[in-house]
Structures are given as C-alpha cells and as structure tokens.
Amino acid sequence: MAKSSSQSLLDRFNNSANALGLVFMLPAAAILLVFLTYPLGLGLWLGLTDTKIGRPGVFIGLENYRSLFNDSVFWLSVFNTIGYTAVASVFKFVLGLILALLLNQNIALKSFMRAIILLPWIVPTTLSAIAFWWMYDSQFSIISWVLVKAGLIDHYIDFLGDRWNARISVVVANIWRGIPFVAISLLAGLQTISPSLYEAATIDGATPWQRFRFITYPLLTPIIAIVMTFSVLFTFTDFQLIYVITRGGPVNATHLMATLSFQRAIPGGQLAEGAAIAMAMVPFLIAAILISFFGLQRRAWQQGSKD
Amino acid sequence: MSKKPVVQSVEEKVYSEGGMDFLLTRQRKFVTVYLPLAVFTFILLFPFYWMTITTFKSNDDIYNYEKNSPFWVFNPTLHNIKKLLFETSYPDWLWNTFLVSVVATAISLFASVLAAYAIERLRFKGSRWIGLSIYGAYLVPPSILFIPLATMVYKLGLFDSRWALILTYPTFLIPFCTWLLMGYFKSIPFELEECALIDGATRVQILWKIVLPLAVPGLISAGIFAFTLSWNEFIYALTFISSSENKTVPVGVLTELVDGDVYHWGSLMAGALFGSLPVALLYSFFVEYYVAGMTGAVKE
Amino acid sequence: MASVSIEQAQKSFGRTQVIRGVSISIDDGEFCVLVGPSGCGKSTLLRMIAGLEEISGGQIRIGGDVVNDMPPKLRDIAMVFQNYALYPHMTVRDNMAFSLELAKRDRQFIEERVSKAADILGLNDLLQRYPRQLSGGQRQRVAMGRAIVRDPRVFLFDEPLSNLDANLRVQMRTEIKELHQRLKTTSIYVTHDQIEAMTMADKIVVMRDGVVEQIGAPLEIYDNPANQFVAGFIGSPSMNFLPGILRRQSGVAQVEFGEGVTLPVPRAATGEDGQKVIYGTRPEHIDLVDGSDGVPAEVVVVEPTGADTEVFSKIAGIEVTAVFQQRHEFKPGLVIRLRPDANRAFLFDAASGKRLLA
Numbered sequence: 001m002a003k004s005s006s007q008s009l010l011d012r013f014n015n016s017a018n019a020l021g022l023v024f025m026l027p028a029a030a031i032l033l034v035f036l037t038y039p040l041g042l043g044l045w046l047g048l049t050d051t052k053i054g055r056p057g058v059f060i061g062l063e064n065y066r067s068l069f070n071d072s073v074f075w076l077s078v079f080n081t082i083g084y085t086a087v088a089s090v091f092k093f094v095l096g097l098i099l100a101l102l103l104n105q106n107i108a109l110k111s112f113m114r115a116i117i118l119l120p121w122i123v124p125t126t127l128s129a130i131a132f133w134w135m136y137d138s139q140f141s142i143i144s145w146v147l148v149k150a151g152l153i154d155h156y157i158d159f160l161g162d163r164w165n166a167r168i169s170v171v172v173a174n175i176w177r178g179i180p181f182v183a184i185s186l187l188a189g190l191q192t193i194s195p196s197l198y199e200a201a202t203i204d205g206a207t208p209w210q211r212f213r214f215i216t217y218p219l220l221t222p223i224i225a226i227v228m229t230f231s232v233l234f235t236f237t238d239f240q241l242i243y244v245i246t247r248g249g250p251v252n253a254t255h256l257m258a259t260l261s262f263q264r265a266i267p268g269g270q271l272a273e274g275a276a277i278a279m280a281m282v283p284f285l286i287a288a289i290l291i292s293f294f295g296l297q298r299r300a301w302q303q304g305s306k307d
Numbered sequence: 308m309s310k311k312p313v314v315q316s317v318e319e320k321v322y323s324e325g326g327m328d329f330l331l332t333r334q335r336k337f338v339t340v341y342l343p344l345a346v347f348t349f350i351l352l353f354p355f356y357w358m359t360i361t362t363f364k365s366n367d368d369i370y371n372y373e374k375n376s377p378f379w380v381f382n383p384t385l386h387n388i389k390k391l392l393f394e395t396s397y398p399d400w401l402w403n404t405f406l407v408s409v410v411a412t413a414i415s416l417f418a419s420v421l422a423a424y425a426i427e428r429l430r431f432k433g434s435r436w437i438g439l440s441i442y443g444a445y446l447v448p449p450s451i452l453f454i455p456l457a458t459m460v461y462k463l464g465l466f467d468s469r470w471a472l473i474l475t476y477p478t479f480l481i482p483f484c485t486w487l488l489m490g491y492f493k494s495i496p497f498e499l500e501e502c503a504l505i506d507g508a509t510r511v512q513i514l515w516k517i518v519l520p521l522a523v524p525g526l527i528s529a530g531i532f533a534f535t536l537s538w539n540e541f542i543y544a545l546t547f548i549s550s551s552e553n554k555t556v557p558v559g560v561l562t563e564l565v566d567g568d569v570y571h572w573g574s575l576m577a578g579a580l581f582g583s584l585p586v587a588l589l590y591s592f593f594v595e596y597y598v599a600g601m602t603g604a605v606k607e
Numbered sequence: 608m609a610s611v612s613i614e615q616a617q618k619s620f621g622r623t624q625v626i627r628g629v630s631i632s633i634d635d636g637e638f639c640v641l642v643g644p645s646g647c648g649k650s651t652l653l654r655m656i657a658g659l660e661e662i663s664g665g666q667i668r669i670g671g672d673v674v675n676d677m678p679p680k681l682r683d684i685a686m687v688f689q690n691y692a693l694y695p696h697m698t699v700r701d702n703m704a705f706s707l708e709l710a711k712r713d714r715q716f717i718e719e720r721v722s723k724a725a726d727i728l729g730l731n732d733l734l735q736r737y738p739r740q741l742s743g744g745q746r747q748r749v750a751m752g753r754a755i756v757r758d759p760r761v762f763l764f765d766e767p768l769s770n771l772d773a774n775l776r777v778q779m780r781t782e783i784k785e786l787h788q789r790l791k792t793t794s795i796y797v798t799h800d801q802i803e804a805m806t807m808a809d810k811i812v813v814m815r816d817g818v819v820e821q822i823g824a825p826l827e828i829y830d831n832p833a834n835q836f837v838a839g840f841i842g843s844p845s846m847n848f849l850p851g852i853l854r855r856q857s858g859v860a861q862v863e864f865g866e867g868v869t870l871p872v873p874r875a876a877t878g879e880d881g882q883k884v885i886y887g888t889r890p891e892h893i894d895l896v897d898g899s900d901g902v903p904a905e906v907v908v909v910e911p912t913g914a915d916t917e918v919f920s921k922i923a924g925i926e927v928t929a930v931f932q933q934r935h936e937f938k939p940g941l942v943i944r945l946r947p948d949a950n951r952a953f954l955f956d957a958a959s960g961k962r963l964l965a
C-alpha cells in the first residue's frame with residue numbers, strides 16, 4: 001500500500017485542467033480556425049479586392065460596395081430577402097404554433113404524428129424543392145389541375161413565370177419546410193409547462209384563450225425567441241430552395257442575397273463581388289441575433305428566472 | 308438501443324397532458340383538433356406522396372391527367388428507377404454522399420466530444436468564452452462562407468474532390484455537435500467524475516468509461532444529426548465539385564438529370580425519392596433522438 | 608489505515624476564503640465527525656483531504672505523507688458522496704470492482720474483494736442490478752461497498768445519509784458505526800446533523816464559517832461547550848439562551864433578567880459585576896418546582912412527543928424550552944415555576960459568545 005508521492009509526468013498532465021483542455025480543444029479549434037474563422041476574414045478581404053475566378057485581385061477598398069450601392073439588382077435582392085424572411089417567418093411562427101398546440105392535445109397516435117410531421121425538415125431540402133418545382137410546373141402542375149377541376153380557376157397558374165406568383169411560390173415552399181422545426185421545438189417547450197397551472201387557471205375561471213394568453217404564451221416566450229432567431233437566420237441565408245425552384249428568376253424577381261452572391265461569384269466569376277454581397281448579409285444577421293437575444297433577456301428578467 | 312437513456316438530459320420533465328380532456332365533447336374535439344391536424348398532415352406530406360407516385364408512373368401517365376386519375380399509379384413501372392440507376396451516375400452520387408457524410412460525421416464527432424468535454428467539464432481558463440464562440444460559429448451560415456472556402460479549396464488542390472467536402476462540412480457539424488454534447492455532459496453529475504478520480508481513473512479514462520457511456524443518447528443524436536446535415540448539404544457540394552462522378556445526390560439530381568430544357572420528371576422524382584429515403588429511414592429508427600437533438604440544440 | 612493531520616489548512620475560491628486556518632489531528636482508526644451548519648466549509652475541507660480541491664494554504668498529511676500536491680488516486684482514500692455517485696451504467700458488481708479494475712488487479716483478487724464487501728453489506732443478491740433498480744438504502748450500501756472494496760487508508764463520507772428518510776437514516780447510522788467497529792478504518796464523516804455527530808463520533812469537530820469552534824469527544828462537547836455557538840449547535844432541543852446582566856454583590860453571584868427575575872450563577876463561572884452575559888441552560892436540565900422555588904414562567908405551548916413533554920414558556924419575556932419526562936397538560940397562559948439546574952448551566956459573554964469559565 002506504500003505510495004510514492006512522485007507521479008509520472010503524464011499523470012500530472014492528465015490531471016491539469018488547463019493543459020488537457022488545450023489538447024482536447026485542439027482538433028475542433030484547428031478545423032474551425034482554418035475552415036471557418038480564416039474564411040470569414042478571407043471573405044471580408046475578398047470583398048475589398050477585385051478578385052475574379054482565375055485571377056488574383058488587388059485591394060480596391062470599398063469599390064465593390066460602392067458599385068453594389070448603385071446596383072438595382074442588388075437592392076432588389078436585399079428587399080426580396082427581407083420580404084421573404086419576414087413573410088415566411090411570420091407564417092412559420094403562426095402555423096408552427098398552431099400545429100404545436102394541436103399536437104400538445106391528448107390525441108391518438110401522437111408520437112407517430114409527431115414523427116411524420118418532421119419529415120419535410122429531415123429530407124434534403126434540395127430534393128423536396130425539386131418536388132415543389134414539379135408541382136409548380138406550368139403545364140403539369142397538380143395544383144392547377146385540381147383547382148381547374150374544382151372550377152376555381154380556368155387557366156393553369158403560371159407559378160414560376162410571373163414575378164409575384166414566383167415570390168409567393170417560393171415563400172410557400174419555405175414555410176412548408178420550416179413549419180415542422182418550429183412546431184416540434186415549441187411542442188417540446190409546451191410539454192414542460194406543468195398541467196397544474198392550467199388546472200389552477202381553469203378553477204380560477206380562465207377561458208381557453210385566457211389560458212393561452214396568460215400561461216402558455218408567457219412561459220413559452222424564451223423558447224419562441226430562440227426558435228424564431230434560428231428560423232430567421234436560416235431563412236435569411238436561404239439558398240437551396242430558390243436555387244432549385246427559380247434560380248432567382250423570373251428576371252431576378254426571386255433573387256435572395258445568397259443566390260445573387262452565388263450567381264455573381266461562381267457562374268459569373270466575380271468572386272469579389274459575390275463575397276461583398278455575402279458580407280452585406282452580416283449586419284442583418286447580427287441585428288437579428290441581437291434583437292432576439294435582448295428580447296430573451298428582458299423576458300427572462302421579467303419572469304425573475306436566472307438562466 | 309432499446310435501453311432507455313440512462314441520463315435523461317436534454318429533455319426536461321415532460322408532463323402528460325390532457326387531464327382536463329373530459330371537458331371537450333367528441334364532436335368539438337374532431338372539429339378543433341383532428342380536422343386541422345389532418346389538413347396539416349396532408350399538406351406536409353403531399354409533396355412526398357407526389358414524389359413517390361411520379362416515380363412509379365409511366366411517361367404516359369405523368370403527362371396525361373385525363374386518362375387516369377393523377378393521384379394513383381395504374382400502370383406501375385420501374386422504368387424511371389432503372390434509367391436512374393443504369394443510365395446516370397446516380398449510384399456514384401449515392402456512394403459519394405454516403406462516404407462524405409460518414410467521414411465528416413466521424414471527424415466531427417471526435418472533435419466535438421473532446422471539445423465539449425473540455426469546455427463543459429475541464430473548465431479550463433477561458434472555457435466559457437470558447438463555449439460562447441462555438442455557439443457563435445454555429446450561427447455562421449454556409450452561404451457567407453462558400454466563396455472564400457472555394458478559393459481555399461482551389462488553392463489547396465482539393466477542388467472537385469471528396470476531401471473538399473469532408474474538410475468543410477465539419478465547419479457546421481462541429482459547432483452543432485459540440486453545443487449539443489455540452490448539454491448532455493452538463494447533465495452528468497460532477498460527483499461521478501470525482502468518484503472516478505478517487506477510484507484512480509485518469510481524465511481520459513473518465514471520459515471513455517464514465518462520461519461517454521452516459522452520454523450515449525447524446526452521441527446518437529449528434530451522430531445522426533451530423534449525418535443528416537451532411538447528406539442534405541447543398542451549397543458547398545454545388546460549388547466545390549464539378550465532375551459528374553464526384554457529385555453528391557442533391558447536386559447530381561439537380562444538375563445532371565436536367566437535360567437542357569427537357570425535364571425528365573419521372574427520373575427527377577425517382578432521384579429525389581431515393582436521395583430522401585436513406586435519411587428518412589435513419590430518421591424512422593431514431594425519431595426520439597432527432598427530436599432530442601433538435602430541441603437540445605435550440606436550447607441555450 | 609492511517610492517521611490524518613490537517614495543519615492550518617486554508618482554501619479560497621477567488622477572493623472568498625472558505626476554510627480559514629483549520630487544524631485537526633485524527634488518530635489512526637478514529638471516527639471523526641465534522642459538523643456545522645450548512646455552508647460552513649465541511650464539504651470543502653473533506654474534498655481538500657480527498658484531493659478534489661486544491662489546498663490554498665497549510666498542510667494535509669495522511670499517514671505522515673504530505674498529500675497537498677498528490678492527486679486523489681494516489682492518496683489511497685475512498686469517499687462516499689451525498690448522492691452516492693454510483694455509476695448508472697454499471698451493475699452493482701461493476702461499480703464496486705471499478706477501482707480495482709483500474710488498478711489492474713487480477714480477476715480472482717477482485718472477485719474476492721467484491722464478494723467479501725457484498726457479504727458484509729448484504730448486497731449478494733443485488734450484484735447484477737443497476738443502480739436505478741435499487742432503493743435509497745440499497746444505493747447507500749453500494750456506495751459504502753465501493754469504498755470498502757478498496758480497503759483504503761481513510762474513508763471519507765460527505766453527508767451520506769441526508770438523502771434517506773428518517774427511519775432509514777437511523778438504521779444506516781447504526782450500520783455505519785458497526786462497520787467502523789469491525790473494519791477500524793480511519794473515517795472522516797461530514798454532517799450538518801448534530802445527532803448523527805453525537806451518536807457516531809469518537810471525535811467531533813464543530814465548524815463555523817471556515818474555522819473550528821471546538822474539537823472533542825461527543826459528551827465532552829455536550830458537557831463543556833467552548834462557546835455559545837457550540838452550546839447551541841450540539842444538543843436537541845437546543846440550549847436556551849437568556850440574555851441578562853451579571854450581578855456580584857456581597858459574595859452572591861446571580862444573573863438579572865428584568866421583571867425582577869434572577870437566577871443563580873453556575874459555580875465555576877467567571878465574569879464581572881455589571882457584565883452583559885448570556886445564561887445558557889439545556890431544556891433537559893430544567894425542573895418543574897412548587898411554591899416559591901425557581902422562577903415564574905408563562906406557558907405558551909405544550910408538545911407531548913410520547914416519551915417526553917416539551918413545554919415552551921416565557922421567563923421574563925424570554926422564550927424557554929423545557930423537557931420533562933412526566934406528562935403535563937398545562938393550558939397556555941398558565942404560570943408555572945421552573946428551576947434550571949445551576950450546576951449544569953453555562954454563562955457566556957454576551958459580546959463575544961465565549962464561555963465565562965475559570
């Protein structure tokens with residue numbers, strides 16, 4: 001049982017939190033520094049040069065941003081992005097909340113329902129977007145066919161050929177894809193609310209609406225804030241849906257900043273300009289994060305909770 | 308897998324609901340609950356139905372709704388699938404997607420387990436700050452990284468190779484997995500590690516023999532999520548890969564199955580269906596872990 | 608087995624000093640209980656002995672070796688945690704064998720040790736179960752088994768019984784004590800429950816705010832508390848404290864409480880005339896008397912516990928608890944006469960709380 005108080009170097013190392021922490025952080029830090037932090041900086045730099053594909057650029061200051069400022073297509077993409085995000089987020093929130101409330105009822109096959117409802121979110125967006133593309137086909141759209149058969153319209157809808165139709169179409173596809181995420185996240189939040197609160201409120205004479213307004217909604221606010229931050233973030237930077245369904249058309253009517261950035265940089269070869277457009281998204285993203293973060297803080301403070 | 312997770316971490320106490328359900332009449336419940344649910348389910352699932360049914364239709368039926376009802380397959384055919392599998396590089400795409408997803412997931416899990424343990428458990432100097440920056444990294448969208456990454460990939464000579472994807476996917480997988488695993492690790496009582504320390508375990512042994520076995524549900528969540536995210540990735544694969552045989556399914560289907568202006572909807576839908584099936588299958592086995600992963604990652 | 612000696616141990620978390628110069632020496636084979644109100648630093652001190660907290664100052668020796676910089680695994684100690692810290696994914700057997708397996712002991716040795724510990728604790732039928740399949744008391748036993756298997760030099764216990772219900776707590780208290788009598792391993796036991804301390808300890812260390820208030824055998828501390836804090840902490844129900852003024856006139860010493868009530872001062876007490884003092888008397892040392900003896904007390908509440916009767920009353924407006932073995936049914940408001948035993952009463956300085964003793 002005699003113990004020598006000398007310990008191997010490895011032991012010391014193993015038990016020193018700082019040294020071991022460093023070693024453990026190494027793989028993740030290396031990958032993220034090289035492939036995330038560095039490219040972020042590189043992107044910022046590229047935006048300040050005139051780099052094209054196959055031609056290293058030189059520093060030109062804010063020239064790219066100046067020309068974007070006078071570029072009506074760029075501004076169109078900015079407004080499209082904001083509109084796309086705003087409209088889709090509102091619908092995703094409202095419909096997602098309704099779906100969550102429905103699923104939180106005592107229903108048959110509940111876990112099965114919950115499982116299949118998540119499908120649109122699990123399946124590769126590109127592939128489900130292709131299905132939408134097919135459903136939006138100008139000649140063979142099943143939606144148009146049904147509406148015509150039902151006598152509601154007499155011409156097939158030109159889903160993707162008309163500016164506003166195209167915009168509505170991609171927003172609908174985005175909402176379709178986003179509802180499950182919002183609904184299931186909010187459902188998880190709903191399930192942490194103690195039923196005794198509802199019972200107490202019912203005894204106090206609260207109507208269903210009042211129960212929602214004064215119990216469910218306030219208790220759900222922190223989760224709503226986070227879920228909607230994520231939703232806004234992903235919608236704002238969306239690329240796949242647009243790229244698959246419209247490629248930004250018709251006549252740039254559905255271009256988002258992400259798709260325009262791709263369009264200019266890769267097929268167009270204007271890497272610098274694409275990078276500048278991508279960087280122009282950053283302030284919006286930061287604003288979205290800050291708004292939801294502070295909204296969340298205020299709520300948490302109002303409820304007197306520490307986390 | 309059937310064992311209940313030993314440590315219930317991400318999911319908080321879940322209440323069984325509907326105690327006051329008797330207050331609702333049946334008819335009322337049908338109108339206010341089941342009917343809207345049915346509408347939601349129909350809308351959310353219809354595109355998949357349409358995808359599936361188109362896959363098995365002959366060209367005749369795909370483009371003629373008047374002869375047969377479009378909502379059913381009357382003359383099922385494997386023509387579209389056959390064409391997909393034998394006349395295109397689809398099998399290659401499947402293999403590429405699978406390979407890239409598995410390797411990227413493995414790398415990310417390895418790095419994330421170590422990072423999450425270090426941040427959450429070793430509490431080294433600055434670990435809080437690093438934890439927050441990992442969260443920040445999770446919020447950086449690929450659509451602002453793909454251009455600089457493309458130039459890097461090109462310079463590194465990785466353009467048009469699977470390595471371009473294997474090395475870049477971890478940029479979104481590691482932040483996600485680390486954040487998720489931190490939540491799981493947090494729920495493991497400190498005393499267990501302290502007890503193991505007294506029992507003579509080294510830090511590495513503690514991680515391997517105590518923490519990881521207890522975080523198995525978290526590892527599964529992180530693993531299947533990372534796999535799914537890799538499988539579904541689009542913008543990097545679209546940008547970094549050019550030759551047909553190196554493409555992934557989402558990119559291949561979109562760029563290779565469209566023949567000029569002629570859309571072969573049958574094989575397009577078959578491609579979409581078969582690209583969706585692997586993740587849908589994986590999902591069906593691990594629904595609970597997906598939900599836990601999703602809600603866990605959203606939580607702060 | 609080994610002695611443990613703690614010399615001027617200190618611990619700070621950032622700026623706050625939690626252990627402020629603690630010295631304790633524990634003999635080989637002794638059962639030492641650290642007791643004190645919650646937050647006083649007992650767990651921190653125990654964890655410093657275990658090697659789970661760095662020692663900011665002073666020295667800790669186990670069996671003569673200074674262990675300040677030694678990692679836990681080399682200290683040859685075993686610890687039972689408040690929440691037992693059983694590994695949830697291992698069976699009872701694996702939980703107990705874990706440390707031996709890490710030490711790469713051979714199979715036979717491990718099996719012997721585990722089955723011996725299981726015999727001692729009556730865990731033989733539970734070896735293949737998982738912790739979640741055990742009751743609270745069984746988990747507690749497994750935690751002990753895990754410690755016994757190691758055959759360590761020192762057992763450390765951090766409030767091991769506080770998660771059990773009252774009956775089980777009493778039973779496990781006895782079991783731990785029996786186990787100690789059998790194994791004679793040096794044990795350091797942390798609790799905030801003074802009854803546990805009194806019943807289990809060979810030596811009690813009373814702590815408050817990171818300092819040791821008194822060290823001694825249980826009855827020694829009960830009979831001779833060093834100060835008002837220890838006097839109030841040890842003993843149940845707690846000692847009554849009556850603030851008053853010491854009067855020494857013409858050879859008679861007494862404490863004045865107002866309303867003309869006075870009580871004679873214990874023989875050995877010191878203190879000057881006019882000094883503000885606290886007069887301490889234990890509930891079990893108060894007698895019920897007749898006639899003009901003792902002092903008047905107005906009954907507030909009577910609580911029969913079955914074995915005893917606790918009477919809460921007011922002497923000169925000060926709440927006083929008395930415990931009688933006889934049954935009494937006093938109506939609230941009734942004035943009775945009580946006489947604290949002057950020889951077993953204590954006098955404390957009101958300002959410092961120090962015992963006034965020659």
Ligand SMILES: Nc1ncnc2c1ncn2[C@@H]1O[C@H](COP(=O)(O)OP(=O)(O)O)[C@@H](O)[C@H]1O
Pocket residue numbers: 620625643644645646647648649650651652
């Ligand atoms: N890791 C820590 N960091 C900061 N303060 C701590 C830490 N651990 C304990 N403390 C503080 O030290 C004091 C003593 O704690 P502890 O030893 O757990 O008390 P006890 O076990 O006697 O109830 C408490 O005030 C507690 O808040």
Ligand SMILES: [Mg+2]
Pocket residue numbers: 649650651766
């Ligand atoms: Mg404690």
